[in-house]
Amino acid sequence: MKWKKSDLNQYKQAKEYIDTILIPLVPFHLSNDNTMEKSAFQSEVLSVFTNEIENELSGRIMLTPNYSYLKSADQEMEVERLNTWVYDLQKQPFNHVFFVTFDAAWKKNEQAMQGTLVWLPGLHSGDLHNKEMHALIRDQVEQIGELIRSYW
Protein backbone atom coordinates (compact mmCIF):
# COMPACT_ATOMS: atom_id res chain seq x y z
CA MET A 1 0.00 0.00 0.00
CA LYS A 2 1.13 3.48 -0.75
CA TRP A 3 0.08 6.95 0.26
CA LYS A 4 -2.44 7.03 -2.57
CA LYS A 5 -6.18 7.50 -2.58
CA SER A 6 -6.97 4.16 -4.17
CA ASP A 7 -4.64 2.25 -1.88
CA LEU A 8 -5.98 3.94 1.22
CA ASN A 9 -9.48 3.08 0.20
CA GLN A 10 -8.44 -0.55 0.12
CA TYR A 11 -6.51 -0.11 3.34
CA LYS A 12 -9.55 1.05 5.26
CA GLN A 13 -11.34 -2.17 4.36
CA ALA A 14 -8.47 -4.48 5.18
CA LYS A 15 -6.83 -2.75 8.12
CA GLU A 16 -6.35 -5.88 10.15
CA TYR A 17 -4.10 -7.39 7.48
CA ILE A 18 -1.76 -4.47 7.04
CA ASP A 19 0.34 -4.27 10.14
CA THR A 20 3.68 -3.01 8.88
CA ILE A 21 4.88 0.48 8.12
CA LEU A 22 7.86 1.33 5.97
CA ILE A 23 9.35 4.81 6.24
CA PRO A 24 12.20 5.79 3.91
CA LEU A 25 14.57 8.28 5.54
CA VAL A 26 16.01 10.58 2.90
CA PRO A 27 18.59 13.24 3.70
CA PHE A 28 18.56 16.39 1.62
CA HIS A 29 20.98 19.25 1.19
CA LEU A 30 22.23 21.57 -1.49
CA SER A 31 24.97 23.20 0.51
CA ASN A 32 27.84 20.91 -0.38
CA ASP A 33 28.81 20.57 -4.02
CA ASN A 34 30.90 17.51 -3.40
CA THR A 35 28.31 15.29 -1.87
CA MET A 36 25.02 16.43 -3.32
CA GLU A 37 25.22 14.17 -6.33
CA LYS A 38 25.86 11.20 -4.14
CA SER A 39 22.98 12.10 -1.84
CA ALA A 40 20.61 12.52 -4.73
CA PHE A 41 21.68 9.23 -6.21
CA GLN A 42 21.12 7.45 -2.93
CA SER A 43 17.71 8.99 -2.64
CA GLU A 44 16.87 7.71 -6.13
CA VAL A 45 18.08 4.24 -5.31
CA LEU A 46 16.20 4.25 -2.04
CA SER A 47 12.95 5.10 -3.74
CA VAL A 48 13.44 2.27 -6.24
CA PHE A 49 14.19 0.05 -3.31
CA THR A 50 11.24 0.90 -1.15
CA ASN A 51 8.89 0.74 -4.13
CA GLU A 52 10.13 -2.73 -4.93
CA ILE A 53 9.67 -3.91 -1.37
CA GLU A 54 6.21 -2.43 -1.31
CA ASN A 55 5.48 -4.19 -4.58
CA GLU A 56 6.46 -7.58 -3.26
CA LEU A 57 4.67 -7.28 0.05
CA SER A 58 2.00 -4.73 -0.72
CA GLY A 59 -0.70 -6.69 1.05
CA ARG A 60 0.90 -6.22 4.42
CA ILE A 61 3.08 -3.14 4.12
CA MET A 62 2.19 0.51 4.03
CA LEU A 63 4.86 2.68 2.45
CA THR A 64 4.77 6.23 3.75
CA PRO A 65 6.04 9.29 1.87
CA ASN A 66 9.76 9.91 2.32
CA TYR A 67 10.84 11.38 5.61
CA SER A 68 13.09 14.16 4.41
CA TYR A 69 15.52 16.03 6.61
CA LEU A 70 18.52 18.28 6.31
CA LYS A 71 21.75 16.39 6.39
CA SER A 72 23.20 18.99 8.73
CA ALA A 73 20.29 19.00 11.15
CA ASP A 74 20.69 17.90 14.73
CA GLN A 75 20.17 14.15 14.72
CA GLU A 76 18.54 13.93 18.12
CA MET A 77 15.99 16.50 17.13
CA GLU A 78 15.28 14.54 13.97
CA VAL A 79 14.72 11.35 15.93
CA GLU A 80 12.20 13.19 18.01
CA ARG A 81 10.42 14.55 14.96
CA LEU A 82 10.45 11.12 13.36
CA ASN A 83 8.93 9.62 16.45
CA THR A 84 6.00 11.99 16.16
CA TRP A 85 5.33 10.28 12.83
CA VAL A 86 5.33 6.94 14.57
CA TYR A 87 2.95 8.12 17.28
CA ASP A 88 0.58 9.22 14.59
CA LEU A 89 0.79 5.89 12.77
CA GLN A 90 0.11 4.02 15.94
CA LYS A 91 -3.42 5.39 15.97
CA GLN A 92 -3.93 2.61 13.40
CA PRO A 93 -3.22 -1.05 14.15
CA PHE A 94 0.39 -1.17 12.98
CA ASN A 95 2.64 -3.55 14.88
CA HIS A 96 5.88 -3.16 12.98
CA VAL A 97 7.62 0.04 12.01
CA PHE A 98 10.65 -0.11 9.73
CA PHE A 99 12.88 2.79 8.77
CA VAL A 100 14.98 2.29 5.67
CA THR A 101 17.94 4.53 4.97
CA PHE A 102 21.39 4.82 3.44
CA ASP A 103 22.40 7.39 6.03
CA ALA A 104 24.58 5.80 8.69
CA ALA A 105 24.05 8.73 11.05
CA TRP A 106 20.79 7.19 12.25
CA LYS A 107 22.63 4.15 13.50
CA LYS A 108 23.97 6.09 16.49
CA ASN A 109 20.51 7.02 17.68
CA GLU A 110 18.87 3.75 16.91
CA GLN A 111 17.80 3.11 20.50
CA ALA A 112 15.69 6.21 20.68
CA MET A 113 13.81 5.38 17.50
CA GLN A 114 10.36 3.89 17.84
CA GLY A 115 10.88 1.17 15.31
CA THR A 116 13.40 -1.00 13.54
CA LEU A 117 16.16 0.73 11.62
CA VAL A 118 17.27 -0.97 8.43
CA TRP A 119 20.48 0.70 7.41
CA LEU A 120 21.75 -0.23 3.98
CA PRO A 121 25.41 0.22 3.24
CA GLY A 122 25.33 2.90 0.59
CA LEU A 123 25.67 2.64 -3.11
CA HIS A 124 27.68 5.69 -4.04
CA SER A 125 27.52 5.82 -7.75
CA GLY A 126 26.51 3.85 -10.73
CA ASP A 127 23.81 3.82 -13.31
CA LEU A 128 20.36 3.15 -12.04
CA HIS A 129 19.33 1.75 -15.39
CA ASN A 130 21.91 -0.86 -16.11
CA LYS A 131 21.41 -4.55 -15.70
CA GLU A 132 23.89 -5.18 -12.89
CA MET A 133 22.31 -2.49 -10.79
CA HIS A 134 18.92 -4.11 -11.31
CA ALA A 135 20.25 -7.48 -10.25
CA LEU A 136 21.89 -5.93 -7.21
CA ILE A 137 18.73 -4.17 -6.15
CA ARG A 138 16.64 -7.30 -6.81
CA ASP A 139 18.97 -9.22 -4.56
CA GLN A 140 18.91 -6.74 -1.74
CA VAL A 141 15.16 -6.33 -1.94
CA GLU A 142 14.80 -10.05 -1.51
CA GLN A 143 16.97 -10.00 1.58
CA ILE A 144 15.19 -7.06 3.15
CA GLY A 145 11.91 -8.79 2.39
CA GLU A 146 13.18 -11.80 4.25
CA LEU A 147 14.24 -9.64 7.17
CA ILE A 148 10.82 -8.03 7.36
CA ARG A 149 9.09 -11.39 7.10
CA SER A 150 11.16 -12.70 10.00
CA TYR A 151 9.50 -10.08 12.19
CA TRP A 152 6.00 -11.25 11.28
Added chain:
Amino acid sequence: MSEKKQQVSRRQFLNYTLTGVGGFMAAGMLAPMLRMAVDPVLKTSSHGDLANVSLSVDDITDEPQRVDWKIDQVDGWYESEVTKTAWVYKDENDEILAFSPICKHLGCFVSWEGSEDFPDEFYCPCHGGRYYKDGTNVPGTPPLAPLDQFEQKVEDGMLFLGEAKEQGEA
Protein backbone atom coordinates in the same frame (compact mmCIF):
# COMPACT_ATOMS: atom_id res chain seq x y z
CA MET B 1 -0.56 18.52 -88.50
CA SER B 2 -0.84 22.17 -87.58
CA GLU B 3 -4.40 22.41 -88.96
CA LYS B 4 -5.49 19.68 -86.58
CA LYS B 5 -4.39 21.75 -83.60
CA GLN B 6 -7.92 22.66 -82.61
CA GLN B 7 -9.29 19.12 -82.38
CA VAL B 8 -10.90 19.75 -79.04
CA SER B 9 -13.99 21.89 -79.34
CA ARG B 10 -15.11 24.25 -76.61
CA ARG B 11 -18.00 21.92 -75.73
CA GLN B 12 -15.70 18.92 -75.47
CA PHE B 13 -13.19 20.85 -73.41
CA LEU B 14 -15.87 21.87 -70.92
CA ASN B 15 -17.14 18.32 -70.79
CA TYR B 16 -13.71 16.95 -70.03
CA THR B 17 -12.93 19.47 -67.32
CA LEU B 18 -16.32 19.07 -65.64
CA THR B 19 -16.04 15.29 -65.65
CA GLY B 20 -12.51 15.55 -64.34
CA VAL B 21 -13.36 17.93 -61.51
CA GLY B 22 -16.57 16.07 -60.72
CA GLY B 23 -14.74 12.76 -60.62
CA PHE B 24 -12.13 14.23 -58.38
CA MET B 25 -14.74 15.49 -55.94
CA ALA B 26 -16.58 12.18 -55.96
CA ALA B 27 -13.34 10.34 -55.28
CA GLY B 28 -12.60 12.72 -52.43
CA MET B 29 -15.93 11.85 -50.89
CA LEU B 30 -15.81 8.14 -51.54
CA ALA B 31 -12.27 7.44 -50.41
CA PRO B 32 -12.87 8.03 -46.67
CA MET B 33 -16.09 5.99 -46.91
CA LEU B 34 -14.25 3.14 -48.51
CA ARG B 35 -11.47 3.42 -45.93
CA MET B 36 -14.03 3.12 -43.19
CA ALA B 37 -15.67 0.12 -44.77
CA VAL B 38 -12.43 -1.84 -44.97
CA ASP B 39 -11.08 -0.51 -41.68
CA PRO B 40 -11.61 -3.69 -39.65
CA VAL B 41 -9.46 -5.58 -42.14
CA LEU B 42 -6.57 -3.17 -41.81
CA LYS B 43 -6.61 -3.07 -38.04
CA THR B 44 -3.66 -4.79 -36.40
CA SER B 45 -4.85 -7.76 -34.45
CA SER B 46 -5.13 -7.45 -30.69
CA HIS B 47 -2.26 -9.90 -30.43
CA GLY B 48 -0.10 -6.86 -30.97
CA ASP B 49 -0.19 -6.24 -27.21
CA LEU B 50 1.48 -9.52 -26.46
CA ALA B 51 5.09 -9.07 -25.54
CA ASN B 52 7.99 -11.35 -26.21
CA VAL B 53 9.25 -12.48 -22.82
CA SER B 54 12.53 -13.85 -24.16
CA LEU B 55 11.74 -17.36 -23.16
CA SER B 56 12.03 -20.22 -25.58
CA VAL B 57 9.22 -22.74 -25.40
CA ASP B 58 11.74 -25.54 -25.13
CA ASP B 59 13.02 -24.08 -21.87
CA ILE B 60 9.64 -24.32 -20.21
CA THR B 61 9.45 -27.28 -17.88
CA ASP B 62 6.73 -28.69 -15.69
CA GLU B 63 8.25 -26.74 -12.81
CA PRO B 64 6.93 -23.16 -12.58
CA GLN B 65 9.67 -20.68 -13.30
CA ARG B 66 9.75 -16.96 -12.83
CA VAL B 67 9.73 -14.85 -15.98
CA ASP B 68 10.31 -11.09 -15.96
CA TRP B 69 9.75 -8.80 -18.89
CA LYS B 70 9.21 -5.12 -19.55
CA ILE B 71 6.40 -3.27 -21.24
CA ASP B 72 5.75 0.39 -21.89
CA GLN B 73 2.75 1.56 -20.02
CA VAL B 74 0.92 4.84 -20.28
CA ASP B 75 -0.78 5.55 -17.01
CA GLY B 76 -2.52 8.88 -16.98
CA TRP B 77 0.30 11.38 -16.72
CA TYR B 78 3.15 9.00 -16.79
CA GLU B 79 4.61 6.93 -19.53
CA SER B 80 6.78 4.37 -17.93
CA GLU B 81 8.48 1.06 -18.34
CA VAL B 82 6.85 -1.51 -16.14
CA THR B 83 8.32 -4.82 -15.18
CA LYS B 84 5.89 -7.67 -15.34
CA THR B 85 6.34 -11.10 -13.87
CA ALA B 86 4.73 -14.45 -14.46
CA TRP B 87 5.06 -18.01 -13.26
CA VAL B 88 5.30 -20.20 -16.34
CA TYR B 89 5.17 -23.98 -16.70
CA LYS B 90 3.79 -26.77 -18.83
CA ASP B 91 0.98 -28.90 -17.45
CA GLU B 92 0.61 -32.63 -17.99
CA ASN B 93 -1.02 -32.05 -21.40
CA ASP B 94 2.04 -30.08 -22.50
CA GLU B 95 0.03 -26.88 -22.45
CA ILE B 96 1.79 -23.74 -21.34
CA LEU B 97 0.28 -21.95 -18.37
CA ALA B 98 1.35 -18.49 -17.23
CA PHE B 99 0.08 -17.22 -13.90
CA SER B 100 0.24 -13.74 -12.48
CA PRO B 101 2.18 -13.64 -9.21
CA ILE B 102 -0.18 -11.11 -7.69
CA CYS B 103 -2.00 -12.58 -4.72
CA LYS B 104 -5.77 -12.22 -5.05
CA HIS B 105 -6.03 -11.32 -1.40
CA LEU B 106 -4.24 -8.00 -1.06
CA GLY B 107 -1.75 -8.01 -3.89
CA CYS B 108 1.46 -9.44 -2.47
CA PHE B 109 3.88 -11.38 -4.57
CA VAL B 110 3.35 -15.13 -4.46
CA SER B 111 6.21 -17.57 -4.98
CA TRP B 112 6.21 -21.12 -6.22
CA GLU B 113 7.04 -23.29 -3.22
CA GLY B 114 7.57 -20.08 -1.27
CA SER B 115 7.19 -22.00 1.95
CA GLU B 116 8.87 -25.25 2.84
CA ASP B 117 5.74 -26.36 4.64
CA PHE B 118 3.70 -26.35 1.46
CA PRO B 119 5.54 -28.00 -1.40
CA ASP B 120 3.90 -28.00 -4.84
CA GLU B 121 1.92 -24.88 -4.07
CA PHE B 122 2.17 -21.16 -4.69
CA TYR B 123 2.64 -19.38 -1.40
CA CYS B 124 1.97 -15.79 -0.42
CA PRO B 125 4.32 -14.60 2.33
CA CYS B 126 2.03 -11.87 3.60
CA HIS B 127 -0.87 -13.75 5.08
CA GLY B 128 -0.14 -17.35 4.20
CA GLY B 129 -2.37 -17.46 1.14
CA ARG B 130 -1.86 -20.61 -0.93
CA TYR B 131 -2.71 -21.75 -4.44
CA TYR B 132 -2.50 -25.16 -6.03
CA LYS B 133 -0.28 -25.62 -9.06
CA ASP B 134 -3.21 -24.92 -11.40
CA GLY B 135 -3.68 -21.53 -9.78
CA THR B 136 -6.74 -22.45 -7.74
CA ASN B 137 -6.79 -20.93 -4.29
CA VAL B 138 -6.56 -23.37 -1.41
CA PRO B 139 -9.82 -23.15 0.55
CA GLY B 140 -9.41 -21.85 4.07
CA THR B 141 -6.54 -19.50 3.19
CA PRO B 142 -7.18 -15.75 2.76
CA PRO B 143 -7.41 -15.52 -1.06
CA LEU B 144 -10.92 -15.91 -2.44
CA ALA B 145 -10.14 -16.37 -6.13
CA PRO B 146 -7.65 -18.26 -8.29
CA LEU B 147 -4.53 -16.52 -9.61
CA ASP B 148 -4.95 -14.47 -12.78
CA GLN B 149 -3.76 -16.10 -15.95
CA PHE B 150 -1.88 -14.35 -18.74
CA GLU B 151 -3.04 -14.32 -22.35
CA GLN B 152 -0.39 -16.12 -24.29
CA LYS B 153 0.71 -17.35 -27.66
CA VAL B 154 3.73 -19.05 -29.10
CA GLU B 155 5.42 -17.66 -32.18
CA ASP B 156 8.64 -18.95 -33.70
CA GLY B 157 9.24 -21.02 -30.60
CA MET B 158 9.13 -17.98 -28.31
CA LEU B 159 6.56 -17.30 -25.65
CA PHE B 160 4.49 -14.12 -25.86
CA LEU B 161 2.43 -12.90 -22.92
CA GLY B 162 -0.26 -10.24 -22.76
CA GLU B 163 -2.74 -9.15 -20.15
CA ALA B 164 -3.51 -11.08 -17.01
CA LYS B 165 -7.11 -12.27 -17.06
CA GLU B 166 -9.22 -13.21 -14.09
CA GLN B 167 -10.35 -16.78 -13.80
CA GLY B 168 -13.73 -17.81 -12.44
CA GLU B 169 -14.37 -18.18 -8.74
CA ALA B 170 -13.20 -21.44 -7.30
